[in-house]
Amino acid sequence: MINRLRGRRTSALVYVIWGYIIWSLVPVIIAVIYSFNDGRSRTVWQGFSFRWWWQDPNASVFQSSEMRNAIINSLVLAVATLLVVTPLGVALAIGAQRISGRGTNVVQGLTSAPLITPEIVVGAALLITFTRLFTAVPLGFTAQLLGNVTFSLSSVVVIVRARLVSIGPSFEEAARDLGATRWQALRFVLLPMLWPSVMASLVVVFATVIDDFIITSFLSAGVSSETVPLRIYSSVRGGATPALNALATLLVLTSFTVLIVGLFGLSTWRKRHGERGGMRAALADVTRMSS
Amino acid sequence: MRRAPRLWTLFALPGTTWLIALFAIPFYAVACVAFGTIDPIFRDAVPQWNPMSWDFTQASQTLASLTSGPLRGVAIRTVVYVFCAMVISFTIGFPIAYFLARHSGKRKLLFLALIIVPFWVNYLMRMLAWVNLLSSDGLFTRFMRLFGVNYNWLDGSPITVVLGLVYGYVPFLILPLYATLERLDWRLIDAARDLGANSRQAFRLVTMPMSKAGLVAAGILIALPMFGDYYTNDLLSRSPSTEMLGNQIDFFLNASSQPQNGALLVIVLSIFLLVLMSFYLRSTRQQARQTTR
Numbered sequence: 226m227i228n229r230l231r232g233r234r235t236s237a238l239v240y241v242i243w244g245y246i247i248w249s250l251v252p253v254i255i256a257v258i259y260s261f262n263d264g265r266s267r268t269v270w271q272g273f274s275f276r277w278w279w280q281d282p283n284a285s286v287f288q289s290s291e292m293r294n295a296i297i298n299s300l301v302l303a304v305a306t307l308l309v310v311t312p313l314g315v316a317l318a319i320g321a322q323r324i325s326g327r328g329t330n331v332v333q334g335l336t337s338a339p340l341i342t343p344e345i346v347v348g349a350a351l352l353i354t355f356t357r358l359f360t361a362v363p364l365g366f367t368a369q370l371l372g373n374v375t376f377s378l379s380s381v382v383v384i385v386r387a388r389l390v391s392i393g394p395s396f397e398e399a400a401r402d403l404g405a406t407r408w409q410a411l412r413f414v415l416l417p418m419l420w421p422s423v424m425a426s427l428v429v430v431f432a433t434v435i436d437d438f439i440i441t442s443f444l445s446a447g448v449s450s451e452t453v454p455l456r457i458y459s460s461v462r463g464g465a466t467p468a469l470n471a472l473a474t475l476l477v478l479t480s481f482t483v484l485i486v487g488l489f490g491l492s493t494w495r496k497r498h499g500e501r502g503g504m505r506a507a508l509a510d511v512t513r514m515s516s
Numbered sequence: 517m518r519r520a521p522r523l524w525t526l527f528a529l530p531g532t533t534w535l536i537a538l539f540a541i542p543f544y545a546v547a548c549v550a551f552g553t554i555d556p557i558f559r560d561a562v563p564q565w566n567p568m569s570w571d572f573t574q575a576s577q578t579l580a581s582l583t584s585g586p587l588r589g590v591a592i593r594t595v596v597y598v599f600c601a602m603v604i605s606f607t608i609g610f611p612i613a614y615f616l617a618r619h620s621g622k623r624k625l626l627f628l629a630l631i632i633v634p635f636w637v638n639y640l641m642r643m644l645a646w647v648n649l650l651s652s653d654g655l656f657t658r659f660m661r662l663f664g665v666n667y668n669w670l671d672g673s674p675i676t677v678v679l680g681l682v683y684g685y686v687p688f689l690i691l692p693l694y695a696t697l698e699r700l701d702w703r704l705i706d707a708a709r710d711l712g713a714n715s716r717q718a719f720r721l722v723t724m725p726m727s728k729a730g731l732v733a734a735g736i737l738i739a740l741p742m743f744g745d746y747y748t749n750d751l752l753s754r755s756p757s758t759e760m761l762g763n764q765i766d767f768f769l770n771a772s773s774q775p776q777n778g779a780l781l782v783i784v785l786s787i788f789l790l791v792l793m794s795f796y797l798r799s800t801r802q803q804a805r806q807t808t809r
Contacts, residue, residue, distance in 0.1 A: 238615040242627060245612050247632040249687065252645035255655065259648065291628045313531050332528050335535040341737075341793050345744035345762050347783045349769055350542035357563050357773075360547045375538040378531060407523060410602025436638045438747060443770070457640040461647050461751055462670075470648070473641040480636055508632070 235493060253477075260470035277468040281350035286471045291448070295456040296475070302366065302441070302452060303434040304371045310430055313374070314381025320380060322389045336375050339379040345374055348443035355444065372440040377433050380494075381426040388422035423496055424460075428487035432480045518579065550573060550779035556643075558580040561776040578780040594760040597674070598742045602735060605689050608682070609729075613693035618702070635687040642684065643751045650752075672755025674774065680743065680752040685738040692737055694809035696730025696803070735795040739771075740789055761785055 260278065265272030274280065279287040286292050321332050340346065355362045362368050365390045396418065400410040434441075438454040445455060453476045460469055491507035500506075548563040551570035555562050564570055581587040634642065649656035650669035657669060669676050680721060700723070708718040746762030762779060768778030 237609055238619075240724075241611050242615050242631075245608060246627075246630045249683075252649055253634075253637055255527045256641065256645035256648055266533060266653075268651055312607075313534060317531025320524045320526070322529070323524040324528050325524075328525075332581055335532060335539065339535070339539055341740060341796060343740050343744035343785075343789060345746065346782055346786050346789070347539070347542075349765055350546045350779065351538065353549050353775065354538070354542040354545045354771055356539070357549060357561075360531060373614070375534065376537065382531070395669070399581060430772050432636065436640075438640060454638065454640045457638075457644055458747060462754060463642050469644065473638065473644050476638050477641050480638065484636055493611045509653070 229274045240304050256470050257474045257477075260469045260474050261466050262470075263302045267465065267470060277466055281468070284466055284468050286468050286475060288470065291451075292456065292468065292472055294448070295451050295453045295472070298450060299435055299452040299454075299476075302373065304367055304433050305366075305370050306377065306434045307427055307430055310374045310377050310381055311423065311426060311474065314378050315385050315419065318385035318389060319376065319411075322386050323328055335441045336379055336382045337365045340383065344376065344437075344439040345443075346404075348372065348440040350441045351375070351404065351440070361447065364444055365450040368444040368446075369441050369450060369452075373434045373437060376437075376440055380429055380433065384420060385422045386424045388419055392418050403491060421507075424487060424491055424494070428483055431483050435476065435480055443512055530777060546779045548656075548784050549776055550675055552776065554776060559773060561774075561779070574776055575780055578777060582784065586610070590759055590761055590764055593758070594743060594762075597678050597681065597758075598739060600678045601685070601742060602739060605738065606688045606731075606735065607704070609689040609693055610684050613690050613697050615699035616690075616694045617700070628736060629689055631687070633773055635691065639684055640747075640751075643680065643748065646680065646683065647751060670752060672753050672756075672757045674758055676752045677749055677758045679696045680748045681742055682746075684748055685742055688741075692734035693731065695729050696734060699730075718724050728798040729794045732799040733796055736792050736799070740792060740796075743789060744785060 259267055259270070261275065262269075262271055263274040271430075275285075277285050279285050280289055311326060321336055324332055351368070351463050352364075355364060355371075362371065381454050392439045394417070396414050397410040400414045401407065405413070421438055435452075436454060437452075438458060442455055442458070445451060451459075453472060456471055457469060457476075488507045495501070495506060545563065547567075547570075548565050551572060551574075552575070553562050554560070578587070582591050586703075612631065616624070616631065618727055619627070647670065648654055650667070651657065652670075660667065660754050667673070672766075704717050704726070705722050707724035708722045709715070714720065722736065744762045744765075746760065746766045749758055749760055749763055761784075764783045765778050767786065768774050
């Protein structure tokens with residue numbers, strides 16, 4: 226009888242869930258479709274064309290200098306952030322996991338606080354800091370890089386620490402018993418085992434930075450450091466052409482490509498190293514932090 | 517591990533230094549600007565780096581403005597909008613998370629994937645999508661005209677702003693909710709049913725108490741950014757009649773020459789959010805205690 230009741234409730238919820246999926250995805254799909262509109266309107270369909278993707282010599286995504294500039298800025302910022310935050314975060318994760326004695330609480334507090342601090346607070350505080358205190362840091366790319374590293378450092382730490390916990394100390398201890406120095410155990414035993422968490426961090430940080438609006442916007446210095454989200458923000462309410470839809474589509478495609486490549490990479494790595502979980506575990510790695 | 521604290525301290529050092537310099541000190545800088553003075557000639561904020569001589573006159577003025585002055589409307593509106601958006605988000609998010617957690621059919625992975633997709637679609641893209649649909653000749657506006665609804669969605673409409681917040685943040689609610697509900701020991705609910713509770717009683721007396729900490733944590737996780745949100749409002753309304761606290765911070769710091777007011781509002785917002793954060797930490801700790809896994 227319980228099963229019968231449960232079955233009925235479930236079937237009603239199926240409609241709710243499909244409704245939600247349609248509501249959450251269809252507007253975005255429509256926006257993608259309108260990037261292929263032949264006319265200048267983002268709301269009235271006038272036939273299919275690639276005009277706003279590459280055909281229009283001045284205003285299409287790949288030919289407009291402003292849009293190309295925004296795409297390049299976004300990619301450079303994301304890659305630069307990755308290069309700085311990955312080593313910094315992995316080291317901090319190992320240190321924070323094993324540190325003891327005085328200062329432990331400071332380290333724990335500092336690494337977890339940025340996770341739940343709203344971006345506007347971080348962005349505003351950094352803007353004030355770079356304009357009044359650390360005035361050697363110019364607004365624009367440098368400030369944006371420092372800001373994004375600060376904001377994403379904690380997610381790297383969380384992802385890598387989760388992996389450290391699941392690895393446990395026994396592998397390193399075994400290596401030490403077999404005569405490895407502490408450094409060798411770290412370098413040749415622990416670091417290779419951390420690889421999936423490093424890969425998950427790369428994916429999460431790339432997606433966070435390329436999508437970031439608030440911090441990047443607070444720390445920008447006008448057009449020269451305009452990224453794709455900033456470009457979208459400043460032109461949504463103007464009379465922008467469907468090229469804007471194409472630009473936003475490109476942004477979404479980029480993060481999905483990175484996500485999917487990362488997921489396949491992670492699940493292949495797990496399979497090759499005899500770890501269970503496959504795709505599902507890979508998905509858990511990647512979504513753990515973005516929530 | 518065997519003793520080697522110095523090596524691990526060395527590992528933690530660069531990251532910790534980074535966070536002290538670019539996370540902790542900036543808060544101090546905000547306070548120094550907020551409690552500093554204003555240059556009488558250039559009207560620019562002059563930070564006061566010595567906490568002993570902080571000046572609280574401007575701070576008390578801003579506080580007065582928030583409680584009984586021009587900023588009062590903004591403060592009330594922020595709380596009301598976020599509250600409405602939270603209620604709607606839970607109404608939408610809870611059944612979906614519940615379904616995902618209880619459902620174990622072969623479609624589960626498909627549903628999970630489709631629920632996660634909006635999570636990875638850029639926030640601005642999702643807002644752009646709605647600006648297109650809601651503009652005066654947009655598809656949704658035209659569709660609603662068929663039913664005689666002729667509404668100016670994008671010009672200072674509180675409904676649009678609240679629903680925009682819901683649309684923007686509900687994916688970030690569903691996943692943590694799902695994680696909480698999936699971890700529940702459903703055998704206890706079955707036991708309650710076997711012992712004679714009807715489904716509503718089992719839900720109220722077993723499911724809810726067991727998942728309460730997780731629900732609170734998930735709710736706070738989206739309430740925090742909502743309280744500081746300004747771009748949803750900017751994109752969907754752009755009208756002073758729907759401005760929230762985040763818009764004022766953005767305005768004072770980026771568009772006006774009164775960074776002191778901006779810094780003060782950042783402090784007010786931070787203190788308010790600090791209370792929420794301590795609730796969050798308490799519920800996650802409680803949750804960690806409750807779950808055996």
